[in-house]
Amino acid sequence: MPDADRLIYDLKGLKCPLPVLKTRKRMKTLAPGALIIVETTDPLAIIDIPHFCNEDGHSLEQSEPMGTGHRFVIRKKA
Structure with a gap:
């Protein structure tokens, strides 16, 4: 995916429930169909x-x- 088409959202170091809460808030600002890359170190994120x-x-x-x-x-x- 080209760099211009992606947004990297660095949530490393945050613990549950912050990665999901912050991702939800950021998603509200994006246009329908937009891609976001979320990076996290929270082990519960693979479920959440x-x-x-x-x-x-x-x-x-x-x-x-x-x-x-x-x-x-x-x-x-969309």
């Missing part, structure tokens, strides 16, 4: 972020481990 996407209707495009955390690529619902 997919659940958040499912609840709010966003598409979890990708989920992958990275270093000491996890990276999620989320597409805002």
